[in-house]
Each structure stands twice: as structure tokens, then as C-alpha cells.
Amino acid sequence: MKSALKLFLVFARIGAFTFGGGYAMLPLIQKEAVENQKWISDDDLLSIVAIAESTPGPIAINTATFVGYKVAGILGSACATLGVVMPSFLIIYAISFVLEQFQSLQIIQYAFNGIRAGVLALIVKALWTMYKKCPKHLVSYIITALAFVVAAFTDVNIIFIIIACAVIGIIYGKWQTRKVKDK
Numbered sequence: 001m002k003s004a005l006k007l008f009l010v011f012a013r014i015g016a017f018t019f020g021g022g023y024a025m026l027p028l029i030q031k032e033a034v035e036n037q038k039w040i041s042d043d044d045l046l047s048i049v050a051i052a053e054s055t056p057g058p059i060a061i062n063t064a065t066f067v068g069y070k071v072a073g074i075l076g077s078a079c080a081t082l083g084v085v086m087p088s089f090l091i092i093y094a095i096s097f098v099l100e101q102f103q104s105l106q107i108i109q110y111a112f113n114g115i116r117a118g119v120l121a122l123i124v125k126a127l128w129t130m131y132k133k134c135p136k137h138l139v140s141y142i143i144t145a146l147a148f149v150v151a152a153f154t155d156v157n158i159i160f161i162i163i164a165c166a167v168i169g170i171i172y173g174k175w176q177t178r179k180v181k182d183k
Helices: 002-016 022-036 042-054 059-102 106-133 138-153 158-182
Strands: none
Touching (some): 002 022, 002 059, 022 059, 022 106, 042 158
């Protein structure tokens, strides 16, 4: 019960102080769940993010759910999920009452431009952290490049891209294993 409450509080803090969506939350989740709380390892987080990206729903919510489950089972999963969602819900609910009155203010537009720039930095940091943990060989670079090109420049559903990447990874892994056994 104590760890479930801790999960709620940690993920509520992450949810309250992160602008820009799930990818912007990943560095904060990594800092809290891996470095500060030591609930999971960097490798665990990388696997959780891969699963969270592959399942329906926002990545931060999925990641919080998986981290919560790993730490405290179903109750931990519910508490982490509620914690990461509640601040955004309450903030959006409060803003909805005054948005029209403040939307046209120049200072608000400047503030959101600054927030967007900061969010971009957080997303790039999350990308860099995941890159450092990924295997670095020619096949990984080819899969990454092809997935990016297909996702960015075509209308192919992202689910099919993820499935194709997984299939290529499985085929390559099996081929590597067979190659090692044959030696």
C-alpha cells in the first residue's frame, strides 16, 4: 500500500510539471523511476517504453501503468496511472473555464512558444537516452532509418511499421543466433 501511494505521488508530480505530452515525460520518468527511486533499471524502462509505444494509448500513461505494475502489481498500476493523469485532467478542466478570455493575449502566445521549445528539448533528450541503450549495428540503423522514412513520408499505419520492425528484429536475431551456432 505504501509503495502504491509513493507511485501515485511520484507520477502526479511528473504529470503536474511536464508540458508536451508523453515523450516529454519520459526523461522525468527515467529520472524518478530509475535513478531516484530505483524501482526499475534503464533496460527495464527501455523495454517498457517499447511496449508502451506498441500498445494503444498515450505513451506516458502506458509507461506509468507498466512501471506501477512492475513495482506494486495491479494497485501500483492503477495508482501510477491515476497519478500521471490527474494533474493534466485538473489543469485542463480549470483552463477550460478561462481559455477564451486569455487565448488572444500576446504574452500567453509567447509563453506557449517557449514551452514548445522546451518540450522539443525534452523529446530530444528522451530520444538520445533511448539511442544510447539500443543495439548499435548496421541492421538497427537500417531499421531505424526505414521506419522513420515510412512513418514520416507515407500514410502507412504506425502499427504496421512497429510490427514490421519487430518481424525484422526477430528474423535478424534468429539469423545471428543460427550463425553463431554454426561456428
